[in-house]
Amino acid sequence: MSTATGSSDHPQTAAALAARRAGAQAALQRVHDALARLRREKTTVTIAAVARRAGVSRTFLYDNPQARAAVADATAQYGIRRAQGLAGQDAGQAASWGERALNAEDALKAAHAEILQQRTRIGELLGQVRDLEAEWTEEAIQRITTENTTLKQRVRQLTTDNRTLDERLKAARSNMRFQDRRLADLEAQLAGPSPQA
Numbered sequence: 001m002s003t004a005t006g007s008s009d010h011p012q013t014a015a016a017l018a019a020r021r022a023g024a025q026a027a028l029q030r031v032h033d034a035l036a037r038l039r040r041e042k043t044t045v046t047i048a049a050v051a052r053r054a055g056v057s058r059t060f061l062y063d064n065p066q067a068r069a070a071v072a073d074a075t076a077q078y079g080i081r082r083a084q085g086l087a088g089q090d091a092g093q094a095a096s097w098g099e100r101a102l103n104a105e106d107a108l109k110a111a112h113a114e115i116l117q118q119r120t121r122i123g124e125l126l127g128q129v130r131d132l133e134a135e136w137t138e139e140a141i142q143r144i145t146t147e148n149t150t151l152k153q154r155v156r157q158l159t160t161d162n163r164t165l166d167e168r169l170k171a172a173r174s175n176m177r178f179q180d181r182r183l184a185d186l187e188a189q190l191a192g193p194s195p196q197a
Contacts, residue, residue: 001064016129022132024060027054027055027056027060027064027067028066028067028070030054030055030056031050031054031067031070031071032070034049034050034053034054035050035056035070035071035074037053038050038053038074039074039077039078039080044078045071045075045077045078046075047061047071050071050074071134099193103180
């Protein structure tokens with residue numbers, strides 16, 4: 001009986017093993033497909049990403065030698081591509097920084113030239129101011145200051161006189177209007193209706 005039981009277990013075991021192998025092959029194929037998609041999308045290759053895309057467990061990726069090797073190979077290739085891309089970016093950035101440095105250097109030279117020009121102009125103007133100050137004696141400055149004060153006082157006096165005259169003119173115009181109305185009233189009285197005969 002034991003031999004019958006053993007012979008009946010053997011075909012079931014073989015079928016189970018075959019099913020496991022087929023399942024492992026299908027899972028392995030899904031892993032390869034997932035890795036290909038990640039490469040096309042230029043996405044970071046990680047155990048978690050591959051397991052999620054392939055629909056397999058992380059344990060499968062660690063336990064299956066072919067899956068583990070495929071993930072390790074893809075991870076290494078991704079690292080190389082990323083390093084090459086970063087190196088290209090670094091070269092581009094270095095060129096960009098070099099260009100910026102040259103531009104900054106040109107701008108600095110232009111600024112130094114402008115500053116030198118402005119300093120020269122300031123020196124010339126200060127020299128002219130000193131020359132002008134040297135031409136005026138203390139007596140001349142005192143005389144001009146006195147004349148300036150006198151002129152300011154005269155301007156104030158004229159402003160006051162102008163205001164007074166303006167007020168007188170307004171009063172005269174008001175009187176004139178009053179006289180015109182009075183004259184019109186008198187003319188109206190004189191031209192009143194004549195007595196009927």
